[in-house]
Amino acid sequence: MATTYFTEDHEWIRVEGGVATVGITDHAQDQLGDLVFVQLPDVGQKLAKGDAAVVVESVKAASDVYAPIDGEVTEVNEATASDPALVNSAASSDGWLWKMKLADESQLANLLDEAGYKAIIG
Amino acid sequence: MGTDENLKSLPLDDLHKAAGARFGGFAGWNMPITYPLGVMKEHLHTREKAGLFDISHMQLFELSGREAAALLSHACPLDAAALQQGQSKYTFFLNEQAGILDDLIVTRLGTAGADGTAGGDSGGDRYMVVANAGNAAADEAHLRHIASGFDCRVEALPRVFLAIQGPQAADILRMAGLSGTELAFMNGFEPKPGWFMSRSGYTGEDGFEIGLPAGEARELVAALLADERLAWIGLAARDSLRLEAGLCLHGHDITPDHDPVEAALTWAIGKPVREKGGFIGAEALRAKLAAGTVRKRVGLKPDGRQPVRGETVLIDADGNEIGLVTSGGFGPSAGHPVAMGYVARAAIDGNLPIFAELRGNRIPVHIHPLPFTPHRYHKG
Structure with a gap:
């Protein structure tokens, strides 16, 4: 059973079997506007919570996507690098960015649930 | 992007709100940055059909x-x-x-x-x-x-100032019953008291700019938007359109620290004017023309897909600073990142490799002729 968490930095984290899939929220892609560039991390890269894992650039601006928790990158979604607009059209599904093996599942307790995230974006 | 109460509102602010615009501050004005179409489609729509821009901040x-x-x-x-x-x-x-x-x-x-x-x-x-x-x-x-x-x-x-830009602009104005669509590029006149209309713009496309009193502007906007070929276009697409067209943004690509010689804008100063002088800055301009410049404004095309933004330092293969990007982003019509900036003459003349350092990555950048997308002005 997968559980989905959110961060104040507008990421979603879907956890299943000790592996987290990370993407940006629909609200985030809407705020960024049309994406033209996605730079993904390397598979095997070790990320600490708060590390800039991904760079997304829209026509107007660049933004970092931060690692929401500690872990090792196990897979990246190359489709978003070749077609950044996929993140706009399917931010919470096919537009996922990377998967990571969790180093410390207890960190998940500090993340938001959907209701908490919705309260933030209003 | 909340409303900053120190920003001035455009006279047609309510129309932009009704059109679903997102606003942002620019030059002291609360400006429509994008509409629900989004910057990419707004940009392409202007090049394919026509866009309506509220440039009353000018x-x-x-x-x-x-x-x-x-x-x-x-x-x-x-x-x-x-x-x-x-x-x-x-x-x-x-x-x-x-x-x-x-x-x-x-x-x-x-x-x-x-x-x-x-x-x-x-x-x-x-x-x-x-x-x-x-x-x-x-x-x-x-x-x-x-x-x-x-x-x-x-x-x-005090005028509302509207730009109608794109290959369908002249036809849209003609269908709306406006005179002036026979103008050639870079000509203007006063079609009615309080109006000023010129065939000009900031997108590289054919188009018109019309200054007029606010009340009449509301009628004109309503009449023009009845034509489905025309859509509101925000400041974000105005910027990507002008950048592809190689047009300078004052405060970025040209400033009081840049002169027309290094900005590659001497085409705008006729030879008789240069020789005769008499204008403010004439002596300094003459000296710069005689001495040549150490840097020059050029178009820049980064390798790959990552935009190289304004204020990015340009370096040579040894890491020495040789220039600065003054405007940069993604060109939706060009299909790749586009930029302009100043590069040392020695690097330009020597055809030296140029790099932009972005988040630790060294991206090759190539001098590219301006404009990135051909101008389509109506020369008459």
């Missing part, structure tokens, strides 16, 4: 009087008296060091009556000057200061 000045031409020929590197009636010219205010205080479009309107308004010719000539929003107050002070020595009135006109 300032129109009317100059009239027997010495209006003399004033302009002193304030700008321009022979204002040599302009034909209706002819527009891209020019500048320079400082004494030939630094660019602002870039402008000056149009010769016709003769003035004794009271400075149209009708009669006892009051000399009339000109329209269109200036950038961010410099409007400084430009007005500059003009008034210079005008104290000339028989010339300077009037800042």
Whole structure:
């Protein structure tokens, strides 16, 4: 059973079997506007919570996507690098960015649930 | 992007809100940045059909009087008296060091009556000057200061200013019953009292700019938007369109620290004007033309898909600083990142490899001819 968490930095984290899939929220892609560039991390890269894992650039601006928790990158979604607009059209599904093996599942307790995230974006 | 209460609102602010615009601050104004179409589609729509831009943040000045031409020929590197009636010219205010205080479009309107308004010719000539929003107050002070020595009135006109840009622009205006669609590029006139219309723009496309009173602007907007080929376009797409067209944004690509020689804008200053001098900055400009420049504004195409933004430092293969990007982003029509900036002449002339350092990655950047997308002006 997968559980989905959110961060104040507008990421979603879907956890299943000790592996987290990370993407940006629909609200985030809407705020960024049309994406033209996605730079993904390397598979095997070790990320600490708060590390800039991904760079997304829209026509107007660049933004970092931060690692929401500690872990090792196990897979990246190359489709978003070749077609950044996929993140706009399917931010919470096919537009996922990377998967990571969790180093410390207890960190998940500090993340938001959907209701908490919705309260933030209003 | 909340509303900053220090920002001025456009006269048609309510129309932009109703159209679903997202706003942001620019040059002291709360401006529509994007509409629900989004910057990418807005940009492409303008190049394919036509876009409607509210550029009322820009300032129109009317100059009239027997010495209006003399004033302009002193304030700008321009022979204002040599302009034909209706002819527009891209020019500048320079400082004494030939630094660019602002870039402008000056149009010769016709003769003035004794009271400075149209009708009669006892009051000399009339000109329209269109200036950038961010410099409007400084430009007005500059003009008034210079005008104290000339028989010339300077009037800042309160106008809504609209741009209709794109290959369908002329047809849309014609269908809406507007006169002026027969104008050639860089010509302007006054179709009605209080109106100013020119065939010009900031996108590289054919198009028109129309200044008019707010009440009539609402009627015009309603009539024009009834044509489904026309859509509101925000400031974000205006920026990507002008960047692809290789057009400078004052405050970024040209500033008082840049002169027209290094900015590669000497085409805007006729040779007779350069030789005759007499305008503010003439001596400094002559010296720069004679000595050559150490840097030059060029188009820049980064390898790959990552945009290289303004303020990015350019380096050579050894990491030495050789230039600076002044504008950069993604070109939706070009299909790749586009930028412009200043590069050391030695690096340009030596065809040296140029790099931009982005977040630790060294991205090769190539000098690219401007514009990135061909201009499609209606030369008449």
